[in-house]
Amino acid sequence: MQKADLIIQNGLIVTVNDQMEIIENGAIAIAGNKIAAIDSTENILKTFETEKMIDATSKIVIPGLINAHSHLPMTYFRGLADDLPLMKWLQEYIWPAEARFLNPEFVYHAALHGAAEMIKGGTTCFNDMYFFSYNIAEAAAEAGLRGIVGEVVMNALPGNKQKENEIFDYVSTSRKSFKRNDLIDFTIAPHAIYTCDKEILLKSLEFARENDMLLHIHVAETEQEVIDSLRNFGKRPVEYLKEIGFLEHKTIFAHGIWINDAELAIIKNKNVSIVVCTESHMKLASGFAPMKQYFENEITVCLGTDGVSSNNNLDMFSEMDFTAKLHKAYNNDPTLLPAEKVLKMATINAARALGKEDQIGSLEAGKLADIITIKTAELANLPMYNVYSHLVYTINSNSVNDVIINGEVVMQSRELVNLNEAELQERARKYAAKIRAK
Ligand SMILES: [Zn+2]
Known part of the structure; x- marks a missing residue:
């Protein structure tokens, strides 16, 4: 078994690679800041083990x-x-x-x-x-x-x-x-x-x-x-x-x-x-x-x-x-x-x-792990026939669930990992009061 730092499993993976491959019930193994492999969940779990898992059941997984x-x-x-x-x-x-x-x-x-x-x-x-x-x-x-x-x-x-x-x-x-x-x-x-x-x-x-x-x-x-x-x-x-x-x-x-x-x-x-x-x-x-x-x-x-x-x-x-x-x-x-x-x-x-097409912009082994998951199990997102149509015409940004950048989870289940959202809101109000006063 190979070690992965993070595995995203059970998702509908939209790779945006050259062949525009879509993997149903797919998984992504992340090692360090890079994507180590993308395949069916079954195959990934046969090859990789990890202590950290994100379950993407009924979620779409796309490049950030x-x-x-x-x-x-x-x-x-x-x-x-x-x-x-x-x-x-x-x-x-x-x-x-x-x-x-x-x-x-x-x-x-x-x-x-x-x-x-x-x-x-x-x-x-x-x-x-x-x-x-x-x-x-x-x-x-x-x-x-x-x-x-x-x-x-x-x-x-x-x-x-x-x-x-x-x-x-x-x-x-x-x-x-x-x-x-x-x-x-x-x-x-x-x-x-x-x-x-x-x-x-x-x-x-x-x-x-x-x-x-x-x-x-x-x-x-x-x-x-x-x-x-x-x-x-x-x-x-x-x-x-x-x-x-x-x-x-x-x-x-x-x-x-x-x-x-x-x-x-x-x-x-x-x-x-x-x-x-x-x-x-x-x-x-x-x-x-x-x-x-x-x-x-x-x-x-x-x-x-x-x-x-x-x-x-x-x-x-x-x-x-x-x-x-x-x-x-x-x-x-x-x-x-x-x-x-x-x-x-x-x-x-x-x-x-940006001159970074070999690093980001699609989900492929070897690229940096910049990945987002999107909830589809919501009234406004159901049913789904075509995932591209959904991503452009149906999905609202509030449906974004998890965000991984450079292999690090920076938002999990809509909670920011590195920042305090309440603090940001409070500070915005304070600055607005100052700007308004002028
Ligand atoms: Zn401008």
């Missing part, structure tokens, strides 16, 4: 969801300003609030709240962009959540009091501090072409290349961004980024809504992935991402929630549901974005976009 674009510490700005266009919302509400309140302590606490919310909703990995990424990393590590944290680079820095040229040293130092932490990676995140000049965009590129880091940037979120880009640079956003030589490294574009055919061709030929944030796009009326064209051109597309203040949650199940339905409606085509494809967007596609 990946939120590929977030601003985690914005949780404390949830519902602070709604029903406004992007620039008015940013300039009159969000940026002033950030300028007033952001400091390492605020960011750490708000990120801890967000990390807990993500885990409760079945997210096991997030790709973030915000200020004080060191403190976001601290919060994620404490929660046991896998985080790829991007420090925002901007010419005008409303929230971050540091000077732009100090940012790169800050990221280097932060990265060194977390070098031995399996859960944390850093990226460099120039905010957008309307907040970063050419010089700082290219500095970011150079830094990302030297340090083998991902680049993460907002691109083509609004029509106004395209109009301004044409006026200021004589080019559309993606054409401009190509022209200045920015697109020569692995890059994630958040949004990618206002993209024309010429820009699609550029994206296709560069190492660029797209994160669509459907609920944020709908709420800010930013537009409709060219989903059909992205898939026709085999561009990697994944999903993100964006910041809480434009969503207003970190729920990847509702993000999958909205994305599938919105693009069917918009394209007048109910066959577009079938559930199976949408689940891939929230798992393996995101892993690919």
Whole structure:
């Protein structure tokens, strides 16, 4: 018998591997932080013994969801300003609030709240962009959540009091501090072409290349961004980024809504992935991402929630549901974005976009054990005919039961293991009172 540190047994396992294999009454043996084997429960129990077992009877077992674009510490700005266009919302509400309140302590606490919310909703990995990424990393590590944290680079820095040229040293130092932490990676995140000049965009590129880091940037979120880009640079956003030589490294574009055919061709030929944030796009009326064209051109597309203040949650199940339905409606085509494809967007596609497809995004022996279980024995979840349909259109994030990240159980039967939920709630109320008073 081989030793396993944890076995999840008796579940309906949706692997999201290349063959999209589903194993009924399946089990997963976990050794250390990795998946040692996946098979029928019978076969796993013949081969492995363990002291720790999770029973997944009448539960679906899937790879943890990946939120590929977030601003985690914005949780404390949830519902602070709604029903406004992007620039008015940013300039009159969000940026002033950030300028007033952001400091390492605020960011750490708000990120801890967000990390807990993500885990409760079945997210096991997030790709973030915000200020004080060191403190976001601290919060994620404490929660046991896998985080790829991007420090925002901007010419005008409303929230971050540091000077732009100090940012790169800050990221280097932060990265060194977390070098031995399996859960944390850093990226460099120039905010957008309307907040970063050419010089700082290219500095970011150079830094990302030297340090083998991902680049993460907002691109083509609004029509106004395209109009301004044409006026200021004589080019559309993606054409401009190509022209200045920015697109020569692995890059994630958040949004990618206002993209024309010429820009699609550029994206296709560069190492660029797209994160669509459907609920944020709908709420800010930013537009409709060219989903059909992205898939026709085999561009990697994944999903993100964006910041809480434009969503207003970190729920990847509702993000999958909205994305599938919105693009069917918009394209007048109910066959577009079938559930199976949408689940891939929230798992393996995101892993690919992050350059981690050999580590996360599917349940396969040898990959990191980032796994969630989902209850189906509830009225609203019964009966079940097709598990993919269930995952995208039926399951609500409250049905997530257990969350395992890097081989560690971080939520068991909806109880957070590393964090005290009552304490987080109390702290959120205290911060809200402070923000409201101003
Ligand atoms: Zn964003």
